[in-house]
Amino acid sequence: TQLLEQSPQFLSIQEGENLTVYCNSSSVFSSLQWYRQEPGEGPVLLVTVVTGGEVKKLKRLTFQFGDARKDSSLHITAAQPGDTGLYLCAGAKGYQKVTFGIGTKLQVIP
Amino acid sequence: GAGVSQTPSNKVTEKGKYVELRCDPISGHTALYWYRQSLGQGPEFLIYFQGTGAADDSGLPNDRFFAVRPEGSVSTLKIQRTERGDSAVYLCASSKMFASGANVLTFGAGSRLTVL
Numbered sequence: 001t002q003l004l005e006q007s008p009q010f011l012s013i014q015e016g017e018n019l020t021v022y023c024n025s026s027s028v029f030s031s032l033q034w035y036r037q038e039p040g041e042g043p044v045l046l047v048t049v050v051t052g053g054e055v056k057k058l059k060r061l062t063f064q065f066g067d068a069r070k071d072s073s074l075h076i077t078a079a080q081p082g083d084t085g086l087y088l089c090a091g092a093k094g095y096q097k098v099t100f101g102i103g104t105k106l107q108v109i110p
Numbered sequence: 111g112a113g114v115s116q117t118p119s120n121k122v123t124e125k126g127k128y129v130e131l132r133c134d135p136i137s138g139h140t141a142l143y144w145y146r147q148s149l150g151q152g153p154e155f156l157i158y159f160q161g162t163g164a165a166d167d168s169g170l171p172n173d174r175f176f177a178v179r180p181e182g183s184v185s186t187l188k189i190q191r192t193e194r195g196d197s198a199v200y201l202c203a204s205s206k207m208f209a210s211g212a213n214v215l216t217f218g219a220g221s222r223l224t225v226l
Contacts, residue, residue: 092212097143
């Protein structure tokens, strides 16, 4: 049973398009993180959100944490080929194990 | 070191052999995590340590898998009687807790295990 559900699992879009990736759970998390992973490397942290309703922006990326702290979204504006990768959401409950979603594999076509 | 170091980066072994994978975390990070990742999938939790003790080993698939962290720094993941299904990338991460309550992981590049 996947604690964190991500959708879509695969996404192939043209350069310049916008996209949104969703991360949903029935559990409440004290923090939720988004990571990006490229082939042959470990995941790299993009952002951490800790407050329900929180919105964070990182250049063309916008992250939102749901009011109930059970879900999150990642929106990318004007996608670039360099955005290609595996996007992972991860939830943590205090200083306990961090659980990852299955990931969204994004391909941005030039 | 500045980052999380994992060795070996690649390991090819035969079915039934014993394998050790090493992780050297960021200095000062008290928590250390092991994950297993299959191609195109998210990391699957195996075990995490707080200091020297295993705080949660619920992700270890069976008793062929064992991990230690004897001095609260370097950790070794040990796999006995390897099977072809054990082939995957084994990721290690260390973490620190921020005042905000966020538990942020820093990953190594992983050890790719192939069991023939």
